[in-house]
Amino acid sequence: MLIIDATGPxxxxxxxxxxxxxxxxxxxxxxxxxxxxxxxxxxSLFTPEAELALTRKFN
Structure with a gap:
C-alpha cells in the first residue's frame, strides 16, 4: 500500500x-x-504551474 501524506499548497x-x-x-x-x-x-490547492506539470506527466 502506498500512503501519501502531504501538506499544501x-x-x-x-x-x-x-x-x-x-x-x-x-x-x-x-x-x-x-x-x-x-x-x-x-x-490542497495547486498553483497553475503545478497543475500543468501534473497533467503533463499523467496524460
Whole structure:
C-alpha cells in the first residue's frame, strides 16, 4: 500500500520532485495489485504551474 501524506499548497517544484519518488515506488509495487491512500493537509490547492506539470506527466 502506498500512503501519501502531504501538506499544501503545492507548487511545480514539489510536483516534479514527488513524481520521481512516486515512479520509484510504483516500480516496486507494480509486480502485484496495490492500493493508494492520499491525505492532503491544509491548502490542497495547486498553483497553475503545478497543475500543468501534473497533467503533463499523467496524460
Amino acid at each position: 503545492f507548487n511545480e517544484e514539489l510536483i516534479l520532485h514527488c513524481q520521481h519518488s512516486l515512479m520509484a515506488c510504483i516500480k516496486v509495487l507494480e509486480v502485484k495489485p496495490w492500493k493508494q491512500v492520499v491525505i492532503l493537509h491544509k491548502m
